Amino acid sequence: MAQSTTEQNVSKAKTTAKKQIDKVPNDLGMEETNETVKNTALAGLGVVGKLIDSVKNRAEDVREEAPKKWDEFVQRGEQMKDNTNVKVNNVRFTYKFDMAEQRAQFHDVVDALRAFVKPAQADVKTSKA
Numbered sequence: 001m002a003q004s005t006t007e008q009n010v011s012k013a014k015t016t017a018k019k020q021i022d023k024v025p026n027d028l029g030m031e032e033t034n035e036t037v038k039n040t041a042l043a044g045l046g047v048v049g050k051l052i053d054s055v056k057n058r059a060e061d062v063r064e065e066a067p068k069k070w071d072e073f074v075q076r077g078e079q080m081k082d083n084t085n086v087k088v089n090n091v092r093f094t095y096k097f098d099m100a101e102q103r104a105q106f107h108d109v110v111d112a113l114r115a116f117v118k119p120a121q122a123d124v125k126t127s128k129a
Contacts, residue, residue, distance in 0.1 A: 004054075005058075006050075006054040009050040009053075009054055010047060010050070013043070013050060014047075017047075020039070020040075020043070
């Protein structure tokens with residue numbers, strides 16, 4: 001299987017980092033060591049930067065492809081509709097709202113609340129006395 005651009009970039013960065021590390025002599029002074037550490041950190045940031053660039057490029061490609069894919073899906077849906085005799089344009093959603101039923105349910109809730117609150121009110125009155 002072919003490597004993605006991101007995998008290729010990471011592989012190149014690793015190879016470059018290994019080559020740079022192999023060039024570093026073992027008897028470095030403090031200044032050279034600091035420079036090597038700094039460069040190693042910068043190389044790591046470079047790898048991250050390359051990864052971000054790859055992700056951005058892929059996101060841009062997807063953004064460009066999305067409208068084309070949408071059109072393909074719509075065309076395929078039209079074919080499916082024609083092939084299956086589904087009448088998509090005639091679909092209707094109905095919802096029956098019965099005001100009398102809603103009022104009855106509301107009154108049931110109010111009655112239940114009253115039944116709950118009355119004993120609590122009685123307890124409060126007796127505790128104050």
